[in-house]
Amino acid sequence: MAKFYLTTAIDYANGDPHLGHTLEKVGADCLVRYRRLRGDTTYFVMGMDEHGQKVAMAAEKAGLAPQAWVDQISGRFQSTWRALLCSPDDWIRTTEARHRASVTEFLRRIQQRNPDALFVGEYEGLYCVGCEEFKQESQLVNGRCVEHPERELARMKERNHFFRLSTYGPRILEAIASGAFKVEPEIRRNEVLKVLEGGLEDVSISRARFPWGIPFPGDSEHTVYVWFDALINYITAAGFPEAGYDRLWPADVHLIGKGITRLHCCLWPAMLLAAELPLPRQVWAHGYVQWDGAKVSKSSGTAVSVESAAARHGPDALRYFLLREVGLEADGNFTWERFDERYTADLADGLGNLASRSLAMAAKYRNGVVPAAEPDAAFERVSQERIEAYGKAMDAFDVRGGAESAWAMVTDANQFIVQTAPWALAKEGKEAELDRALGSLARCLYRLAIMSAPFIPGKARALWESLGQAGDPEGAGWTSLAEPGIAGAQTAKPANLFPRPEPAP
């Protein structure tokens, strides 16, 4: 049994969750549920990044102390993911004591094992007194701060702790080349390789003026730079520095957004190398959800809220849409029209209706009991092909392909129904053939309940129960797909799994 430790990016606690965050959490949950189905021992972590200047400012704006503010935000994120049927094993927050201990120990470890990796230096940059922060060249307009164009930027120096990132490029490059550290999808790997080949620069990892952070070990005047702090969460959640963290660490996958690829593929591995800890096996950087073609982010206020999207057709439907339509590779678009089309076609008229008609026939002709008959050979053969394609796609994080393969079985089944016409068999008294047809359909629904579970866990379970099965479909395990044990089961027609939307007045 393999171990599968998956993390998602911890979200920055300066605003509410949006659809962009949602894709990642739901995508991760889908992968984890699939691995569970495969029999892996999974460990799935989500959480919050709660330190840093922007959080402190957001708290101040809200009239709250930082801790009170992040408590509130954290609760909001957590309940949002729970409502979307995510199944994390842990919820990590960077303001927790365990994380403070982890960051402190992580830095001490570097200080002990590779003291050269850390040094005190001068950070020099353009400082905006209005914002009270350093500005990057790229942030400036006409050489001025956008927020305070009336002020002159001051060239200032600050004593900082630095991390000698520059020395780790070759080793990271080597880890990627050897496959020990995988960066996916390919487009992201190419980006990272380019950066590494171009050489890394040292980075400052402490801040002197931002009290909302973890004190820098040995220098209480400074706090740990928020990214250095945040990245460590992945190993904190594994239990570091307590004994036994290596049961989970290294992580099998860090699932992140493409915008933070560099931090996860350059800075984080370098930090781990400096601390002499194993690198994660893989970073997967997904694309973004766009709203009508425009980027969805905390800065664009026009975007759909997660609540309204989930309320539209329920949480299962939102998960399904994001996974089927956007997926984890490229960017994808969210529109109400498209969402409604997918919902109606794939869920209501597709899976929902298939379950409805199949179980109605089972009830009508066999009192709901699944006949123990040899399944239809052709239908069975196609189903095995779907299962294989599904597994192949899901293994490669291709959730779109996985959903496509699973839902192709819906079409297969509908075709099978029309071809065999069980109602005609019943009329003609062809009992053996009717048994075969109904038994084949039950097997198909059984498989669909399992294969759809990573996407629509709530509805998959409802289907599972209506098939007279106990527990949840993931628990049935991968091998039960090949040979569903459903003959003799007492089924019941479920309430509409996916009601058709009311026609607009």
Added chain:
RNA sequence: GGCAGGGUAGCUCAGCUGGUUAGAGCACGGCACUCAUAAUGCCGGGGUCGCGGGUUCGAGUCCCGCCCCUGCUACCA
């Protein structure tokens, strides 16, 4: 500007090392069926494959140029 990826039916996308009339799903139109959530099945209309050159017996598929889109271009997460 540099680097990377992409521009194929109304929409989302497949099209491997070039080869007969360019595919799928959704949407749309017609027919069939009645077990089902007026659902399903079958058939069909629909594309100058970004633009212009070139190589070739033959090019979405290779080469050159151009246009457009997206991402990255390092201490905002």
